[in-house]
Amino acid sequence: MMRIGELARQTGVSVKTIRFYEQVGVLPPPSRMENNYRLYSPDTVDRLRFITHARSLGLSLREITAILALSDRGEPPCGEMLASLDRQIAAVNQRIADLQELRAALIDLRQRGNQVATPWTDCICALVRDCQV
Template sequence: MRIGQLAQRTGVDTQTIRFYERQGLLPPPEREDNGYRTYKADHADKLLFIRRCRSFGMSLEEIGVLQSYQEQPQQPCVAVNELLDRHIAQVRAQIASLHALENQLVTLRGCCDNERQSLDCGILSGLLGGDKPLS
């Protein structure tokens, strides 16, 4: 199949497919005499794996590591578990950071009662405070 067909089949943009090829996450396809790329079902499978990993917020480096374990299935999956544990910890840290951001925004929103002119807006004044913590 050609790149457009692969893109349609997997829901991944053609530029993204080429990017994954350049990053080494997707093996280079065979080329026809006219230079067109020819992809196989294996490319679609690998691309769907990459897409699924990306939907979990995994980095390209993490995906590459996971692919290396797929290519060497005799290895114990302890390292895969550790990789996922590290990723879970990163997600939890992001969640905590987003909660802190939400609290700061709620505090900032509480600085204005809608009855003022923007000259006296508590939110704009709070944003000018820059380094001052809002909590």
């Protein structure tokens, strides 16, 4: 068993974040010592590492909670995990497409901005003001 500071050191997750994860239910409430200090089992380290890595992949706390709930009930969470990854892949693909569109618009504006023009009439500032990305 370990206290919250040790859990934070072992996982690289701040004490504040650990408390938040407990509050929102992604981490179960820990047992308490007589002085009300939190006590965590070694299993909490693995759970918190899973949460941290899933968050770094862009999964929401709602998705992570659903995956962990399945696991907690003894059900295989693999299908839910794969569905979450598929949604994240689709979201990343959309962001890439949006960024490519933005890049093209920026390049176009930059090229058009090389032309000498009257300020605020037909200069680059007017182009930026009037562009629709």
